[in-house]
Structure formats: structure tokens, C-alpha cells
Amino acid sequence: MADNGSAPAVALEAVTIAYPGAGGAYTAVSEVDLSVARGRFVALVGPTGCGKSTVLNAVAGLLPPSSGRVLIDGEPVSGPNRRAGYLFQQDALLPWKTVLGNVAFGLELRGVGKRERLERARDWVRRVGLAGFENAYPHQLSGGMRKRTAVAQTWIGDPELLLMDEPFGALDVQTRQVMENELLGLWTGTEKTVLFVTHDLDEAVSLSDEVVLLSAGPASRVVGRYPVDLPRPRDLLDIRTEPAFTRIYRAIWADLRDEVMATYDRDRGEA
Numbered sequence: 001m002a003d004n005g006s007a008p009a010v011a012l013e014a015v016t017i018a019y020p021g022a023g024g025a026y027t028a029v030s031e032v033d034l035s036v037a038r039g040r041f042v043a044l045v046g047p048t049g050c051g052k053s054t055v056l057n058a059v060a061g062l063l064p065p066s067s068g069r070v071l072i073d074g075e076p077v078s079g080p081n082r083r084a085g086y087l088f089q090q091d092a093l094l095p096w097k098t099v100l101g102n103v104a105f106g107l108e109l110r111g112v113g114k115r116e117r118l119e120r121a122r123d124w125v126r127r128v129g130l131a132g133f134e135n136a137y138p139h140q141l142s143g144g145m146r147k148r149t150a151v152a153q154t155w156i157g158d159p160e161l162l163l164m165d166e167p168f169g170a171l172d173v174q175t176r177q178v179m180e181n182e183l184l185g186l187w188t189g190t191e192k193t194v195l196f197v198t199h200d201l202d203e204a205v206s207l208s209d210e211v212v213l214l215s216a217g218p219a220s221r222v223v224g225r226y227p228v229d230l231p232r233p234r235d236l237l238d239i240r241t242e243p244a245f246t247r248i249y250r251a252i253w254a255d256l257r258d259e260v261m262a263t264y265d266r267d268r269g270e271a
């Protein structure tokens with residue numbers, strides 16, 4: 001592979017994505033430019049339906065742009081990116097496999113020998129706090145435990161790039177806070193780049209180095225980039241009460257609110 005050490009981990013260049021439809025194509029995002037340096041934690045926010053998942057799917061290589069380019073480490077994306085790790089709101093646990101089997105599954109697909117993959121899976125099960133549940137099946141787990149299993153499943157492959165789409169959206173508030181903290185704990189000190197989609201501004205600010213705001217659709221584009229210069233390592237339970245957190249949150253919300261209202265007005269007009 002080319003030596004692209006200085007290239008951004010992720011770059012979108014004038015990316016436009018239109019979905020075909022019966023009444024004509026729907027342009028979800030238009031001319032999106034975005035560059036994410038290696039090792040950064042970037043949150044993507046915007047009103048509902050603005051195209052956050054669309055952008056993430058394009059970066060994942062699951063959705064080819066109608067025009068423009070997506071580059072990973074300086075190389076154009078052409079097909080699903082197998083070096084990236086994914087975490088979505090819906091986990092992808094296999095119901096017939098145990099926790100250990102689910103965590104080891106990615107390594108199994110890659111042909112890693114049984115002994116090694118089980119050893120590594122056991123280590124990850126322990127790291128996400130599920131020691132003792134190795135032999136449990138997904139239906140025997142709480143939502144938080146399923147999510148921990150999914151986190152281990154993703155991280156065991158040691159991906160350089162993590163693409164997360166509202167990964168904790170379905171969890172109750174308390175479990176969510178614990179999981180967010182644990183995610184930061186895993187990520188801190190690594191060189192991993194994270195693109196994190198959320199519609200929760202609180203979550204976006206507390207986790208990330210930078211928040212990127214997409215405008216209301218159709219034809220959404222990037223309308224704001226906000227550095228989050230809060231110290232690390234962060235304890236999310238503490239950081240949300242810091243004056244600096246409130247300052248950043250308010251600055252972004254002032255702009256996000258306009259986009260949310262634009263979406264609301266548009267939907268009302270269509271109703």
C-alpha cells in the first residue's frame with residue numbers, strides 16, 4: 001500500500017449522494033467536504049433525516065457517492081472497508097453463538113486459529129466487563145451486556161477506523177453513560193480514528209475532539225465545525241457540569257437549533 005502517513009484518515013471531497021425514488025432522485029447530501037485527521041474523535045450531528053447515516057455509509061464504502069470522492073488514508077474507497085470497525089444502534093450478535101463465540105467470530109472469519117481466537121476473545125470479554133458470561137447466549141443478556149459484547153466484537157479486530165452510528169441510542173440513560181465512559185476508556189491512548197453519528201448533542205460534545213454539523217436536508221452540507229477543547233482523559237459524569245462544556249454546547253446548539261427548526265418547518269409544509 002502507498003505510504004500515505006500524512007493523508008487524513010478520512011476525507012470526503014465534494015460528496016453528493018442521491019437516492020433513486022419513484023418521484024425522482026432525492027439528494028440527501030450535497031458537496032460535502034470533510035477531513036478527519038488520524039486519531040481524532042469526530043462527532044457528526046444534525047437534525048433528523050439530514051444525512052448523517054448516509055455520510056457514514058459512504059465512508060464505510062457501503063454507498064458509492066453519486067459524485068465526489070471518499071478517501072481513506074489517501075486512497076479512494078471502492079467497496080466495503082474491511083479495515084474499519086462498525087458499531088450501530090442495532091447490534092449484529094449471532095443468536096446461536098455464545099458471548100465468547102460472538103466476540104471471536106470476526107477472527108474466525110479471518111482464519112485465526114481456534115486457540116488464539118478464543119484466548120483473544122476471552123481477554124476482550126474480560127475487558128468489557130463480561131467475565132463469567134462467556135457461555136451466555138445473546139437472548140440471556142441485558143441491552144447493556146449485548147452492547148458490551150458488540151463493543152468487544154468490534155475492537156477485537158483492532159480497526160484503525162471506527163464508524164459508529166448512534167451505538168448507544170437504544171440504551172437507558174444510565175447504561176448509556178456507563179458505556180460512553182467505557183468507550184472513551186478504550187479509545188484513549190490509541191491512534192484510532194472515530195466517526196460517531198449521534199443526534200444527541202450532549203453525547204457529541206462530551207465524547208469528541210470536534211463536532212461537525214450537517215444542515216437540514218435535502219442536499220445537506222457541512223455548515224459548522226466546532227473544536228471541543230475539553231481536557232482528556234475525561235470522566236463524562238464530571239465533564240458535563242464544567243462551564244467550558246456548557247459554553248461549547250450552547251455555541252453548537254445555537255446553530256443546530258436553526259437546522260432543527262428548518263427540518264420542522266419543511267416537514268410541516270409537506271404534511
Ligand SMILES: Nc1ncnc2c1ncn2[C@@H]1O[C@H](COP(=O)(O)OP(=O)(O)OP(=O)(O)O)[C@@H](O)[C@H]1O
Nearest residue numbers: 019026028047048049050051052053054055199217
Ligand atoms: N435507501 C434510501 N432510499 C431513499 N431515501 C433514503 C434512503 N436512505 C435514506 N434516505 C433518505 O435520505 C435522507 C437522509 O437519511 P439518513 O438516514 O442518512 O439521515 P440521518 O441524519 O442519519 O437520520 P436520523 O437522524 O433520523 O437517523 C432522509 O431523508 C432519508 O429518508
